[in-house]
Amino acid sequence: MEIEIRRARPDEADTLTEIAHSAKRHWGYPEGWIELWRNDLTITPDFVAQNEMYVAVVNGDVVGCCSIVYDEFQAELEHMWIKPEHMGGGIGRALFAHVRTRAADLQLPALEISAAPNAEGFYRRIGAERIGEIRSEINGQPRVLRRMSLDLTSEYKKEPPGY
Numbered sequence: 800m801e802i803e804i805r806r807a808r809p810d811e812a813d814t815l816t817e818i819a820h821s822a823k824r825h826w827g828y829p830e831g832w833i834e835l836w837r838n839d840l841t842i843t844p845d846f847v848a849q850n851e852m853y854v855a856v857v858n859g860d861v862v863g864c865c866s867i868v869y870d871e872f873q874a875e876l877e878h879m880w881i882k883p884e885h886m887g888g889g890i891g892r893a894l895f896a897h898v899r900t901r902a903a904d905l906q907l908p909a910l911e912i913s914a915a916p917n918a919e920g921f922y923r924r925i926g927a928e929r930i931g932e933i934r935s936e937i938n939g940q941p942r943v944l945r946r947m948s949l950d951l952t953s954e955y956k957k958e959p960p961g962y
Contacts, residue, residue, distance in 0.1 A: 800857055802890060804897045807852035807864060809844035815854070815864045816842045818880045825883035826917050832937055842878055852878070853897055855890045863890040867898045867910070874907040874951075879918075895925055903954035912947040919945045 819840040823833060855863040863881040867874050881890045902910045914922050931946035
């Protein structure tokens with residue numbers, strides 16, 4: 800399977816939002832929670848236009864996405880979503896590798912992630928480490944996101960001597 804990674808277009812925002820919702824539903828969260836997360840799961844054309852948002856395309860079909868939101872001090876991985884039928888097929892790994900390279904090219908010190916419990920194992924396998932937790936509550940049930948970070952300083956492209 801050939802995976803193409805390219806910049807997302809603002810006119811793909813609805814498709815990306817559908818992927819986000821289906822990916823979240825895949826993990827069996829109650830529909831009431833999905834509704835509470837509606838704004839967080841919505842990817843707007845403005846978000847796509849104002850941030851580095853990437854899509855994974857397989858056979859002409861957008862099957863996943865993620866974005867890197869950064870300033871001169873840090874980078875955050877946001878909206879990492881894969882269509883459920885493509886989970887486990889290397890799509891997430893390809894998207895993450897692309898964003899990791901981009902953040903290293905920008906010489907950002909780390910790529911940070913707020914990971915849902917089901918995603919922590921994936922991020923650990925690709926080198927991120929847990930640095931904390933974000934605790935909250937939904938309808939009286941505790942919820943813990945894993946705060947993770949991937950050190951990028953060893954991946955900076957070095958300039959040849961004399962530059």
